[in-house]
Amino acid sequence: xxxxxxxxxxxxxxxxxxxxxxxxxxxxxxxxxxxxxxxxxxxxxxxxxxxxxxxxxxxxxxxxxxxxxxxxxxxxxxxxxxxxxxxxxxxxxxxxxxxxxxxxxxxxxxxxxxxxxxxxxxxxxxxxxxxxxxxxxxxxxxxxxxxxxxxxxxxxxxxxxxxxxxxxxxxxxxxxxxxxxxxxxxxxxxxxxxxxxxxxxxxxxxxxxxxxxxxxxxxxxxxxxxxxxxxxxxxxxxxxxxxxxxxxxxxxxxxxxxxxxxxxxxxxxxxxxxxxxxxxxxxxxxxxxxxxxxxxxxxxxxxxxxxxxxxxxxxxxxxxxxxxxxxxxxxxxxxxxxxxxxxxxxxxxxxxxxxxxxxxxxxxxxxxxxxxxxxxxxxxxxxxxxxxxxxxxxxxxxxxxxxxxxxxxxxxxxxxxxxxxxxxxxxxxxxxxxxxxxxxxxxxxxxxxxxxxxxxxxxxxxxxxxxxxxxxxxxxxxxxxxxxxxxxxxxxxxxxxxxxxxxxxxxxxxxxxxxxxxxxxxxxxxxxxxxxxxxxxxxxxxxxxxxxxxxxxxxxxxxxxxxxxxxxxxxxxxxxxxxxxxxxxxxxxxxxxxxxxxxxxxxxxxxxxxxxxxxxxxxxxxxxxxxxxxxxxxxxxxxxxxxxxxxxxxxxxxxxxxxxxxxxxxxxxxxxxxxx
Numbered sequence: 001x002x003x004x005x006x007x008x009x010x011x012x013x014x015x016x017x018x019x020x021x022x023x024x025x026x027x028x029x030x031x032x033x034x035x036x037x038x039x040x041x042x043x044x045x046x047x048x049x050x051x052x053x054x055x056x057x058x059x060x061x062x063x064x065x066x067x068x069x070x071x072x073x074x075x076x077x078x079x080x081x082x083x084x085x086x087x088x089x090x091x092x093x094x095x096x097x098x099x100x101x102x103x104x105x106x107x108x109x110x111x112x113x114x115x116x117x118x119x120x121x122x123x124x125x126x127x128x129x130x131x132x133x134x135x136x137x138x139x140x141x142x143x144x145x146x147x148x149x150x151x152x153x154x155x156x157x158x159x160x161x162x163x164x165x166x167x168x169x170x171x172x173x174x175x176x177x178x179x180x181x182x183x184x185x186x187x188x189x190x191x192x193x194x195x196x197x198x199x200x201x202x203x204x205x206x207x208x209x210x211x212x213x214x215x216x217x218x219x220x221x222x223x224x225x226x227x228x229x230x231x232x233x234x235x236x237x238x239x240x241x242x243x244x245x246x247x248x249x250x251x252x253x254x255x256x257x258x259x260x261x262x263x264x265x266x267x268x269x270x271x272x273x274x275x276x277x278x279x280x281x282x283x284x285x286x287x288x289x290x291x292x293x294x295x296x297x298x299x300x301x302x303x304x305x306x307x308x309x310x311x312x313x314x315x316x317x318x319x320x321x322x323x324x325x326x327x328x329x330x331x332x333x334x335x336x337x338x339x340x341x342x343x344x345x346x347x348x349x350x351x352x353x354x355x356x357x358x359x360x361x362x363x364x365x366x367x368x369x370x371x372x373x374x375x376x377x378x379x380x381x382x383x384x385x386x387x388x389x390x391x392x393x394x395x396x397x398x399x400x401x402x403x404x405x406x407x408x409x410x411x412x413x414x415x416x417x418x419x420x421x422x423x424x425x426x427x428x429x430x431x432x433x434x435x436x437x438x439x440x441x442x443x444x445x446x447x448x449x450x451x452x453x454x455x456x457x458x459x460x461x462x463x464x465x466x467x468x469x470x471x472x473x474x475x476x477x478x479x480x481x482x483x484x485x486x487x488x489x490x491x492x493x494x495x496x497x498x499x500x501x502x503x504x505x506x507x508x509x510x511x512x513x514x515x516x517x518x519x520x521x522x523x524x525x526x527x528x529x530x531x532x533x534x535x536x537x538x539x540x541x542x543x544x545x546x547x548x549x550x551x552x553x554x555x556x557x558x559x560x561x562x563x564x565x566x567x568x569x570x571x572x573x574x575x576x577x578x579x580x581x582x583x584x585x586x587x588x589x590x591x592x593x594x595x596x597x598x599x600x601x602x603x604x605x606x607x608x609x610x611x612x613x614x615x616x617x618x619x620x621x622x623x624x625x626x627x628x629x630x631x632x633x634x635x636x637x638x639x640x641x642x643x644x645x646x647x648x649x650x651x652x653x654x655x656x657x658x659x660x661x662x663x664x665x666x667x668x669x670x671x672x673x674x675x676x
Contacts, residue, residue, distance in 0.1 A: 400498025502629025
């Protein structure tokens with residue numbers, strides 16, 4: 001009736017209650033009956049003809065959620081159990097089995113057919129329904145499928161009901177039935193018979209694409225949890241509160257293999273080309289995103305933190321003695337190279353992805369984050385840029401002297417120091433590059449930048465520095481006003497709101513038309529994509545992994561230099577010929593390049609941990625120790641003095657997040673990460 005073309009012509013407001021029965025009711029259908037047909041007191045009844053015909057029912061006093069997701073509790077004077085189909089023993093709470101009942105309502109038998117009667121009513125008087133279900137701790141039952149409908153695909157048990165509920169989320173579908181189809185390879189394959197709503201269209205390719213995209217996201221969420229916690233429980237099917245949710249952690253190798261398999265299989269049914277020219281689908285992941293995520297997965301698998309380099313983790317076991325972290329396996333390095341090469345081959349074919357490089361580094365590095373472009377592999381439309389005046393990004397990236405600015409995103413001196421000078425060399429000599437002669441011996445010495453007197457430490461820096469950092473003496477876009485973080489300046493710390501902590505703010509990703517004043521061309525908010533993966537990162541990851549396997553390969557420096565050239569910098573080997581083929585020097589150079597290129601994009605936190613350098617000194621990847629800024633309590637030139645901002649603590653246990661204590665307390669099987 002809900003889909004009847006004349007449905008809206010009838011007045012159903014007098015309806016109050018009813019019974020939903022005959023077949024498991026999709027949750028969405030139950031909700032629509034309550035809302036569109038006014039049956040607020042509708043209940044679900046479950047049973048079969050042989051049980052006259054009910055055995056369980058929800059009550060009108062049950063919440064709508066209970067009535068929509070369960071078939072209620074046993075009827076009065078009827079005994080309902082969930083029995084193991086193989087042993088005929090009662091299943092524990094939350095464990096799936098066959099729905100069976102015993103009581104006054106059970107038929108005496110099939111007419112003149114004792115064999116059929118014996119097949120359905122056992123020696124204890126229980127009627128076997130043939131339906132699968134579970135019972136929760138409150139005695140509510142939920143139907144999960146048909147015993148005979150269960151599909152066994154290559155040894156994996158698949159329950160049609162789960163797939164049907166999943167497909168019902170597609171707005172075009174009116175009804176769906178899932179069943180097993182004979183397969184010479186797997187024994188059975190999953191088939192879905194779908195009826196589309198009148199006036200709607202739906203193709204098999206669209207169904208496959210929908211499933212593949214959801215499967216990709218399942219793999220992605222497993223990846224993001226692994227990134228934080230290491231070994232995690234694998235959840236490879238839909239679960240509800242009636243299921244046993246107390247799952248032990250799988251080993252790290254199992255997690256990586258699961259994510260890898262999911263990505264490998266789903267990518268073939270995802271969109272095969274990037275959505276560069278489709279404005280409505282640019283945030284949807286495609287095959288390129290799946291290839292990129294798979295490559296990055298293996299970078300983690302090959303890195304010291306996850307590849308035998310953390311002694312404390314090697315001793316971690318589940319309560320049953322199962323080890324969770326693997327010993328070192330150098331073959332994972334080659335696998336990482338192969339997966340990165342898979343992605344780059346795909347990316348470079350037909351220039352599917354390419355660095356945004358028009359030869360104007362300042363403009364390119366800005367526009368990269370302002371509009372969709374061919375460097376972006378995957379971006380989300382969800383963002384927190386906000387509107388000036390709101391407690392969001394643009395407000396906190398704007399200095400307090402500018403209209404509606406609150407200056408809250410502070411940049412540390414350690415990051416400022418890591419940017420190169422415009423000659424491509426560092427401000428201090430490193431193992432792989434000599435010190436730049438452009439950097440001043442006295443950082444308080446002043447010079448002219450854009451018509452303003454500033455510390456010479458900010459003059460002749462590389463373009464990525466100017467794109468990333470708001471510094472004292474820089475002119476703000478639109479207003480053209482000088483930013484003054486020093487004491488007595490218009491942005492100083494004499495006011496608590498927007499007071500500078502380090503003498504720097506984050507400028508990267510700020511749109512240069514966002515301004516709170518009344519100036520022609522100014523706007524108070526501006527949409528731009530939030531980049532998840534971009535090509536430059538994968539150039540650097542490929543160089544990193546290839547260097548570990550084959551440091552003499554010319555591609556190591558080739559891909560690092562592609563990133564440097566876009567920033568207007570010379571090739572590494574042109575500045576230091578000794579770096580070429582030297583694994584140690586190339587490793588340090590690649591890590592420095594990643595630090596600069598991906599600054600404040602959320603990757604550094606994980607890089608220093610997977611490399612296991614987070615316990616180094618500050619400025620060398622260390623996350624603990626003294627961190628600095630300029631002296632914001634002083635006027636110029638004393639302002640330009642490195643001053644300790646805070647002392648941070650990093651302990652060995654901080655290499656991974658702890659599993660939340662509440663989760664540990666309510667679990668019988670979870671074990672905590674090392675040190676927590």
